[in-house]
Amino acid sequence: MILLSADWTTQSAIDDTCPVTALALSAKVGLTGMLLVVAAAPTVTLTAPTHTPKINTRWYYTVRATQAGKPAAGRLTAQIVDPIGGSHPVQFGTSTKNITNWPFRGRFRDFIIWPASSRGIPLRLRVVVKVGGAKRTVSYAVTPER
Helix, strand or coil: CCCCCCCHHHCCCCCCCCHHHHHHHHHHHHHHCCCCCCCCCCEEEEECCCCCCECCCEEEEEEEEEECCEECEEEEEEEEECCCCCEEECECCCCCCECCCEEEECEEEEEEECCHHHCCCCEEEEEEEEECCEEEEEEEEECCEC
C-alpha cells in the first residue's frame, strides 16, 4: 500500500515492490550525494574611444569577456541597430565576412568604417556574447560625425 504525500520520502507506508516508489527514493538519495557547482556569470564590456566617430575612418572597438576574473571563451555577434529598430550585421575589418557567432577568447578587437550616409544619425552598436550557456547583450550609442 502506498500513501502519496507532497514528499515521497515522508510516506507513511512504502511498498518495496512498487518500482515508481523505489525509483523516486533512489533519485532523491542520488541528488543529495551530488556536488553542485555553479559557474560565475560572465562579464562583458564594450569599449570605444568616442560616441561620435568620424566618417570614412577606422573606429576601433574592443569587447572583453571574463568569467571569475579570467578571460572567457565565447562567441560574438555584432550588429548596427538603426533608429527604427532594424539591425544590420557588422563586417570584420575590410572583409565581407559578417561578425556572426564569431569565436574569441577574452578579447575581441575590430574596427568599423562609418559611411558618409550615416552622418548625424543616432545608431547603436549591439554586441551579443555567448559564454557557455549564458548570453549577454551590450550596446554602445554612436552618432557618426564629419
